[in-house]
Amino acid sequence: MIKINxxxxxxxxNGEKIIALDDVNLTIQxxxxxxxxxxxxxxxxxxLRCLSTLExxxxxxxxxxxxxxxxxxGNELRKFRSNIGVVFQGYNLLMQRNAFxxxxxxxxxxxxxxxxxxxxVSELFSFVGLEGKQKAYPSKLSGGQRQRVAIARALATNPxxxxxxxxxxxxxxxxxKQILTLIKEISLRYQVTIIIITHEIGVVKNVCDKVAxxxxxxVVEEGIVxxxxxxPKSEITKMLLGKELII
Amino acid sequence: MNQIIEILQxxxxxxxxxxxxxxxxxxxxxxxxxxxxxxxxxLTTEKEGLFPNKIIHKTLNVIINLGRSIPFIILxxxxxxxxRAIIGTSIGVRGMIIPLAIGAIPFVxxxxxxxxxxxxxxxxxxxxxxxxxxxxxxFKVYLVETIPSFIRGLAITLIxxxxxxxxxxxxxxGGLGNIxxxxxYYRFDTQTMLVVLVFIVIIVQVIQLxxxxxxxxxxxx
Numbered sequence: 204m205i206k207i208n209x210x211x212x213x214x215x216x217n218g219e220k221i222i223a224l225d226d227v228n229l230t231i232q233x234x235x236x237x238x239x240x241x242x243x244x245x246x247x248x249x250x251l252r253c254l255s256t257l258e259x260x261x262x263x264x265x266x267x268x269x270x271x272x273x274x275x276x277g278n279e280l281r282k283f284r285s286n287i288g289v290v291f292q293g294y295n296l297l298m299q300r301n302a303f304x305x306x307x308x309x310x311x312x313x314x315x316x317x318x319x320x321x322x323x324v325s326e327l328f329s330f331v332g333l334e335g336k337q338k339a340y341p342s343k344l345s346g347g348q349r350q351r352v353a354i355a356r357a358l359a360t361n362p363x364x365x366x367x368x369x370x371x372x373x374x375x376x377x378x379x380k381q382i383l384t385l386i387k388e389i390s391l392r393y394q395v396t397i398i399i400i401t402h403e404i405g406v407v408k409n410v411c412d413k414v415a416x417x418x419x420x421x422v423v424e425e426g427i428v429x430x431x432x433x434x435p436k437s438e439i440t441k442m443l444l445g446k447e448l449i450i
Numbered sequence: 451m452n453q454i455i456e457i458l459q460x461x462x463x464x465x466x467x468x469x470x471x472x473x474x475x476x477x478x479x480x481x482x483x484x485x486x487x488x489x490x491x492x493l494t495t496e497k498e499g500l501f502p503n504k505i506i507h508k509t510l511n512v513i514i515n516l517g518r519s520i521p522f523i524i525l526x527x528x529x530x531x532x533x534r535a536i537i538g539t540s541i542g543v544r545g546m547i548i549p550l551a552i553g554a555i556p557f558v559x560x561x562x563x564x565x566x567x568x569x570x571x572x573x574x575x576x577x578x579x580x581x582x583x584x585x586x587x588x589f590k591v592y593l594v595e596t597i598p599s600f601i602r603g604l605a606i607t608l609i610x611x612x613x614x615x616x617x618x619x620x621x622x623x624g625g626l627g628n629i630x631x632x633x634x635y636y637r638f639d640t641q642t643m644l645v646v647l648v649f650i651v652i653i654v655q656v657i658q659l660x661x662x663x664x665x666x667x668x669x670x671x
């Protein structure tokens with residue numbers, strides 16, 4: 204279980220104080236697919252960066268399985284990080300390593316044996332549907348294929364938490380559908396909690412169990428997807444829903 | 451044509467080439483052994499780096515800039531006593547390796563810093579999220595992701611040092627530069643100097659060609 208307590212974070216930009224997260228409280232249950240939606244600048248990315256410990260909040264805490272993640276350091280922190288998988292918006296693949304080496308990278312860092320790595324990575328290649336692409340370098344792969352490599356890499360260590368940052372923002376409609384299907388398959392097959400950051404209501408509708416709507420760093424609405432989307436209370440949720448109708 | 455053959459018989463061009471390459475290769479090795487770690491330190495100690503440390507970062511920056519602003523000919527002369535103390539001589543091929551290396555260290559440090567800086571910040575963050583230690587990030591991410599630009603930088607350094615080594619001919623260094631200066635400058639033998647120059651040009655072209663090919667071949671980006 205993930206408990207986000209009173210998370211607050213602000214930045215200074217050109218002398219101006221920008222509040223990225225304003226007293227955010229959320230509880231995410233094990234195995235859920237949790238969507239966090241909002242417009243750009245709503246604080247979604249900051250929240251994700253806090254969850255992956257890349258960013259520390261000004262105040263508040265995130266407790267994952269009874270562990271306050273901002274108290275971790277050194278080996279404990281690395282162990283925690285290798286137990287979460289992050290799929291970044293720009294994929295962030297290692298450009299000088301081929302698909303196999305990208306996916307096996309977190310396992311090598313963890314010093315798994317060659318046999319284990321070989322077995323795990325082949326399994327992942329077939330799971331994400333990239334058979335035959337082991338030797339391909341990221342620059343030779345399409346956007347959707349890169350996304351699959353990034354997903355396989357995030358899954359490699361068998362993490363208990365998987366974070367997606369705008370997983371479909373750079374993909375066309377058909378590829379988006381395929382990636383969303385893949386996310387659902389991950390949830391069915393692995394014991395993993397999934398948090399998806401997005402600005403597309405379609406993503407939430409298609410794959411998420413629960414959703415939190417973020418606006419100017421505040422959670423304005425939260426709950427089971429059907430309930431929130433069928434009966435939106437806040438202006439921003441109505442707007443996000445309306446946006447979908449136009450498209 | 452006969453004149454060229456006469457020059458080649460009189461002057462030991464082959465020895466000159468070998469000497470130049472020896473000076474350049476050894477000083478490049480030394481310069482990289484010291485310059486690369488300095489470059490890594492400069493980058494990793496900056497504000498958003500792996501080990502932010504304002505004092506080390508600024509000090510290294512000042513040292514590098516100082517090193518880069520000293521004209522090489524002055525450095526060459528200033529280092530004579532030190533070279534003599536370490537190597538035993540300050541002339542010839544052996545006497546030039548230390549000054550050439552020291553002249554190139556700040557340059558290599560900057561090249562390294564610039565290469566590493568090309569690595570996308572997001573990739574470094576991804577590495578952190580995969581449980582990489584700082585050393586993992588340096589050796590398995592930064593240095594691996596920048597191999598092609600490292601190779602290109604190596605060509606630039608080698609060629610720069612060929613130029614420096616030619617300059618060192620003026621203060622008793624060996625190699626092609628020495629031959630060109632002794633004949634062309636001291637004996638007004640322009641023809642010999644031109645022949646030697648042609649060889650220097652060829653060496654430079656060959657190095658650039660080879661390294662460009664290698665860099666292109668291994669760059670997967």
